[in-house]
Amino acid sequence: VKWQLAHCARCFIPSFMEAAIDKLAELENIWFDTSAVCESDVFDVLFSRGPRERITFGTDNLPAGVDRGKYIAFGYAWAVLTETNHNFNLSHCNPNPTWVVYEELRGLRRMAERFNFSQGDIDALFYGNARRLLESVGK
Numbered sequence: 001v002k003w004q005l006a007h008c009a010r011c012f013i014p015s016f017m018e019a020a021i022d023k024l025a026e027l028e029n030i031w032f033d034t035s036a037v038c039e040s041d042v043f044d045v046l047f048s049r050g051p052r053e054r055i056t057f058g059t060d061n062l063p064a065g066v067d068r069g070k071y072i073a074f075g076y077a078w079a080v081l082t083e084t085n086h087n088f089n090l091s092h093c094n095p096n097p098t099w100v101v102y103e104e105l106r107g108l109r110r111m112a113e114r115f116n117f118s119q120g121d122i123d124a125l126f127y128g129n130a131r132r133l134l135e136s137v138g139k
Contacts, residue, residue: 002137004031006060012071012078014041021049031133033058038071038103043111052121056130057108064100071100 009024009032011017024030032046035058046055059065069082083097112122 002029002031002133004033004056004133006033006035006058008032008034008037008042008046011042011046012037013039013073013076014045015076017042017045021045025050030054031056031129033060034104034108035060036064036071036100036104038100038107039073040107040110040114041073043107044114047111047115053124053129053132055125056133057126059101059104061101064104067100068097069100070097070103 005024008017009020011020024032031054032050033056034043037043067080067082069080071078071080080100081097083095088095108125112125115121117125
């Protein structure tokens, strides 16, 4: 059995990933996808201590691909922040959030820059790793 753990194993905040990654990385049948994770610090832990060859890009297209907002960390908790569920005074700027998947891609870009990803590393994340996973279960 191969397990694809969505949302970086539901680690929307870095402390969850820090607590789980070493044990999960040892399990060769565990894979991760990046769906709806927006915190670049989660990706920092995942890509510095996790199995890069078992990490795939994911969008979790509903809701991340169609909802506007961002999954954000609050200490040891997380929440999705949208334009309708906050009381912030945002009159000083454009208060309309972008798509959740854009926030995820922004976090991944920061991580890729931090780790000096090559084009091959980027291709593996966005295509190659998922292809290898699918081919391995099709045998």
